[in-house]
Amino acid sequence: MTAGCNCRSVEWTENMIRTISPLRANFGRCTACAVRSLSICGALDETDLVEFERIARQVHLAPSEALFSAGQVASSVHNLTAGVARLYKLLPDGRRQVIGFALPGDFLGTMPSIRYSYSADAIKRVSACRFPVDAFKHFIEQRPHFLLRINEFASRELMLAQQQMLLLGRRTAEEKVAAFLVGWRARLAHIGDERQTVSLPMSRQDIADYLGLTIETVSRTLTRFEREKMLVIVSGGVRLLDCPRAEAMAAA
Amino acid sequence: MTAGCNCRSVEWTENMIRTISPLRANFGRCTACAVRSLSICGALDETDLVEFERIARQVHLAPSEALFSAGQVASSVHNLTAGVARLYKLLPDGRRQVIGFALPGDFLGTMPSIRYSYSADAIKRVSACRFPVDAFKHFIEQRPHFLLRINEFASRELMLAQQQMLLLGRRTAEEKVAAFLVGWRARLAHIGDERQTVSLPMSRQDIADYLGLTIETVSRTLTRFEREKMLVIVSGGVRLLDCPRAEAMAAA
DNA sequence: CGAGCACTTGATCGGGTTCAAGACCGGTGG
């Protein structure tokens, strides 16, 4: 799942990346990529892959480092290969809405836009493939099959966003937290991390900002769930004891 | 703006539509379509258009009639040509979240999905082009240019959804209402309906369900805006007197 | 061992909801 990254230098500046020769070898990397089948790249055959990875650059981020920020010129799209990222929007006065958490296999980049409409930064050490928009656009334009795949990803993303609107607009704090735990567990399962203990790499503040609540309400609600024997709070996550109940709260 | 619809029979039943012969001539309709340049069809040339309208069926709905409902098998995608529709999701207990309002030119249909994830029904008398998913999918697959256009529409939709998440999760009632008015005005302007009086065809309940508020709060907030001379409430809409102020409230 | 940060817990507050009338408005029939 760590996408076989074996580069040695940890900190790359934007500048360094730009000046690297196209000849720098990372051939064979994509074919060994653990998340390929989960990502948009799953639609590419061996031939296309070779060309695709030629326009990619690896990016590595320590926790809290930014992949990109809202308002910047959107010069790249990204494909997460390892770690967890938080995607969020800020209001001028600092209020924050986390619009999603990105996991390995997730594609970040709404393409017709000139600037990033949200910010993304690492929660856990992140690795990602970075593609210059021009090269990326040129690449997909001659591959309808790939375009179709990207379309599917965008549609799924939109469906999740609509689901989240329902949650933000019409659910109680209790339902929000339960729905978050159930949904997050499903996403972890989807990438192969299916354990009884649900790992929560993001902070309480991140969860609160994702659910439109305060950190205190999230904390209190989790504590109450624990008192009610629905789960156990453990370091770095929760262990769900009564999934059916959680799913019922999250229902619809 | 009424998309050049000149049909005489006002009420169409689902059944009537289904039994119309494929030979029924609506050639030349697309080329005369007033919203074509605004819609996904704007990416099609004359040749493609002829073939495209061959797979389309016209649908006409009276207010409150359903275009499709959440949970139904998603057998069609739609392209709105006239009227206004509300898109919404329901919780089992009846709580409703309006996830958007569709205007002429809007494309409805998240395609890889087997069932509709939300419901859509008419607010004002709606006309739409209906495409069977199979034929539609087959059509777009050989037209990368068209696919790209659909992708752009989906991306824009996703951006709006993310904006709405910020609104639902982190804004006050006052900000929500102001942002709604400003945003709705911009959308009306985009389709050519740019007047000082913003028409609000949807009910207060629809607005409330869109903003994650109650009808009373929406009503009170509008009344207060009127007292504060920001706008005047008129039948079927509002007249914005102090746009800068409304935009400041909606800011970011 | 102590400083800093994330999280939890308690007490109080308030924005928005809920409950309950009342006003308005378009349509309908006398």
Next chain:
DNA sequence: CCACCGGTCTTGAACCCGATCAAGTGCTCG
């Protein structure tokens, strides 16, 4: 032309869920 009716919208009063304010706890790391 106007009385009546049903639905939508507005307005008022009380309440409550989640926010805010304020400690307190516990964990990690130097």
